[in-house]
Structures are given as C-alpha cells and as structure tokens.
Amino acid sequence: MNYLEWLSSQTKTRWWHDSAIPQEIDQAMRNGALGVTTNPVLAYKALCADPQYWEPYIGDIPSDLSGVPRAEALLEVVTKQAAKKFEAIYKETDGLHGYALAQVNPEFAGDTDKMLEQGLKYASWADNIAVKLPTINAALPVIEALASRGIAVCTTLNFSVSQAMAANSAYMAGKAKASKPAPCFVVQQGGRLDDYLADIVADNRLGIDISDIHHAGNAICKRTYGMIEQSGSGAFIMPAGLRGVHHITEMSGARMVFSLQARVQQMILEENPEQRERIDEPVPADVIDRLMRIDEFRRAYEEDGIDKNDFIKFGVTQRTLSQFLWTGWSPLETYGWTGVSKRWF
Numbered sequence: 001m002n003y004l005e006w007l008s009s010q011t012k013t014r015w016w017h018d019s020a021i022p023q024e025i026d027q028a029m030r031n032g033a034l035g036v037t038t039n040p041v042l043a044y045k046a047l048c049a050d051p052q053y054w055e056p057y058i059g060d061i062p063s064d065l066s067g068v069p070r071a072e073a074l075l076e077v078v079t080k081q082a083a084k085k086f087e088a089i090y091k092e093t094d095g096l097h098g099y100a101l102a103q104v105n106p107e108f109a110g111d112t113d114k115m116l117e118q119g120l121k122y123a124s125w126a127d128n129i130a131v132k133l134p135t136i137n138a139a140l141p142v143i144e145a146l147a148s149r150g151i152a153v154c155t156t157l158n159f160s161v162s163q164a165m166a167a168n169s170a171y172m173a174g175k176a177k178a179s180k181p182a183p184c185f186v187v188q189q190g191g192r193l194d195d196y197l198a199d200i201v202a203d204n205r206l207g208i209d210i211s212d213i214h215h216a217g218n219a220i221c222k223r224t225y226g227m228i229e230q231s232g233s234g235a236f237i238m239p240a241g242l243r244g245v246h247h248i249t250e251m252s253g254a255r256m257v258f259s260l261q262a263r264v265q266q267m268i269l270e271e272n273p274e275q276r277e278r279i280d281e282p283v284p285a286d287v288i289d290r291l292m293r294i295d296e297f298r299r300a301y302e303e304d305g306i307d308k309n310d311f312i313k314f315g316v317t318q319r320t321l322s323q324f325l326w327t328g329w330s331p332l333e334t335y336g337w338t339g340v341s342k343r344w345f
Helices: 003-010 022-030 040-049 051-058 067-085 087-092 112-123 137-148 161-175 190-204 216-231 262-271 285-291 295-301 308-313 315-334
Strands: 014-018 100-103 129-134 153-156 184-188 236-239 257-260
Touching (some): 003 014, 014 022, 022 262, 040 051, 067 112, 137 153, 137 161, 137 308, 161 216, 161 295, 184 216, 190 216, 190 295, 216 285
Parallel strands (some): 014 257, 153 184, 184 236, 236 257
16 A cells, blocks of 8 residues: 555545646546646646647637636536546535636736636536635635535635635635535645745845754645634635655645645655554644744744734745646646637647
8 A cells, every 4th residue: 555545545545636637647546536626737738748648629619718707617627527527426525526626817816806707617617616715815705605505615815814714714614504515625835935935044144054944844845734623614724835754744634635736646655654644743843932933933833923914915825826827827828829820730
C-alpha cells in the first residue's frame, strides 16, 4: 500500500487531483483521487497539452464567440469532461466527493452580482460541479447564496486564518438555509504562502532560515483546521498549491481534502514517507516565534489579522489573482482563434 492509498483508506484524509488533463486524472483515480480541482490556468494548460483530444469537443463552439463568453465555453467543455469522470464517486459518496471545480472569472473579483451570476451558470453544467470563488469580501455573500441553494462551493485565494474563518461563517449561514446542504472546500494555499514569505524575508533581510519558512503554510493550515472543526460547520480544509512532501505528511490524519498536482503525487510515491498521522503534532513554538517576526505571517496567522475589506489587498492574494487572470483566463478568451480567418485552428 503506497502512501496515497494509505492516506485515503486508513485515515480521515482524502485527496483530489490538481489538473484538468484527462490522462493525468485517470492515473490519479487509480491511486485513489476522489475529485478534481481546476482553475483558469489549469483549464488552459489542459487544452494546450493535447489539442487533438479537445478538438471534437470545442468544434461546436461558435467561431465568432469572443472574450468572456469564449473563455466560459472552453471552461465548460473542460469542466464537464472532468466531472463525467467522477460521476460514480459523486453518487457513491452521496455528494460528499466526486466534484470538478469551476472557478469564476478573476476579473469579476470585487463584483458580487457577476460572481453569483457566473456561479449559478457553472452549477447548471452538472450536478457534481463545485463553484470556486476567491476568498475576498465581495465573494462572501456569493458563498452564502450558493450554499443556501445546496450548491457545493470551494473558496480559493486563501492564505490566512481570517479569510478561512470568514468563508466558513458565510458557508454556515448559507448551509442553515439549504434543504439539502452541499459541501464546502476551504482552500489553504500553504506552498504559495511559503513562497511569498520567502520573498519578503529575502527582500527585507530578516535572516529567517528557509527551514522555518517551510512551516508557515502548515502552521496556518493547522490552526484553521482546528478552528473549523470546532465550529462544527462540516467544511473541509483543502491544502493546495503545495511544494513538498512535508506539506502532506504534516497534515496526515486530518479530516481534510488535499489537492495534489501530478508532480507532488510523484514526489510522495518516490519518497514513500512513514505512514503516521501527524495532524495533532503542533508546529514547534520557537518556529512560530521566529515566523511572527514577518509582518505578513503574523497577519495571516492571527485570527483577526486581516479585516475582510483588506482580503483582496493582501499581497499574495493579489499576486495569485493576477496569475489566474493573465496566465489562465485571458488566454482562454483567445484560445483556438486565428483572428484573421475567423475560424478555429
């Protein structure tokens, strides 16, 4: 039994595949993946990875479709194909797993009405679509509105305890109104946070060792996990954007759903770490003390470290939002379009 199989069968921890490439999804399912996470970048990468595979599916998209409608149409194709692969799991788990995620347009961040409209559209594509929203102030009413309708949600661009708990509260408010509640997956992008803090430490010459920084994302994730479990909401923490095996092993045994790229899955299988639950092992206090010298870590770690009006201003949130827009959504708006002959290539 490899580590991924052990994690899914012998602990409360589950994992999903972090890519929309069909061949990668198939392999991940053989190793126990119970769902698939995507974003605009991953959807675009899937289309580029094997254009011939997707050609029959995108051929029906009108050749004169442009801009946001084109990106939505392509995202629909990719997401529906991913969702089909997990239909059986969705039914077997009674809607607890088996989802494909569809992320709203990053350009709509800050516009509650547009995010809700797009989220409702995504949810109509298949029963096992979970709508992926940024964890910012304008999205909190959308989380509540979708949850109240029994639509599964995933909150991304989340790097702090404050953001996670705000999303959890919005989900709880919506879930209380739902006739048949659907799950909520609260992403904690620990690896991306570690990268961001490493840049800050280097730029400000704070002299904090990289070995300490590697604990930062896990420290935020462990703290959030305990608080959400205590709230009784039933929401799942979803560690994502992971960089190393330690991001998985330190969380093992938690009632969490990991989002694992194929590269990270391979790292785990090659290292074959000890099969031991470690979620209850705290990050050493001296490490936390050193990390608290970083202002951005302190803001992320403290329960009220970031005001909800400042979620969108948090540096790593802005950096990742821009990445989703310029390397994912914007390329989707022009994918397959010659711009001269008005046809798909």
